[in-house]
Amino acid sequence: AQTVTQSQPEMSVQEAETVTLSCTYDTSESNYYLFWYKQPPSRQMILVIRQEAYKQQNATENRFSVNFQKAAKSFSLKISDSQLGDTAMYFCAFMKPYNFNKFYFGSGTKLNVKP
């Protein structure tokens, strides 16, 4: 079974600064997908970034980037130039391809961006 662990229940960062959210996972698979989802107070789940395990290059989306360490089974999210609108719960998730859409989510990290 796959497990996803987010060890930081809550974090704070000042506006315009950089913050890193941690995620580790456990799997025996060699090919899989990893995701970061954002959940603002509206509860809508929003895809932030995704990484395919067979790609060594770290994914980047504007101010969001990941540090994917496959051997260490680590997948951290870096948010640069934090904005007030980044305040949300962030969930790390794992998916095995061709597994009928089964996602495994971590327990989440609440990020507070302070003005």
Add this chain to the structure above:
Amino acid sequence: NAGVTQTPKFQVLKTGQSMTLQCAQDMNHEYMSWYRQDPGMGLRLIHYSVGAGITDQGEVPNGYNVSRSTTEDFPLRLLSAAPSQTSVYFCASSTDVDAETQYFGPGTRLLVL
């Protein structure tokens, strides 16, 4: 194109009552899933479907039934609600070609007294 819609947004039930949470998508997606989100936890898969007429259990299926008679709709039924089913429920859909891109509905908050 409305994406994934869920009704109701919020519901209060008494223990033992039954109800159906509705989920619909207008993107012709083959895959649909139901998740529950409890405080302090991530989303956990309840049931999923890979096409009309095909469903299977996820991590936490007990107390829930599903059916998929059309591509568009994937209702979740609680036959006899229990306080442990108090949660926020999310429906999601995706295509089999791009299964890693899930589209989530806005969620249904359920309170069982």
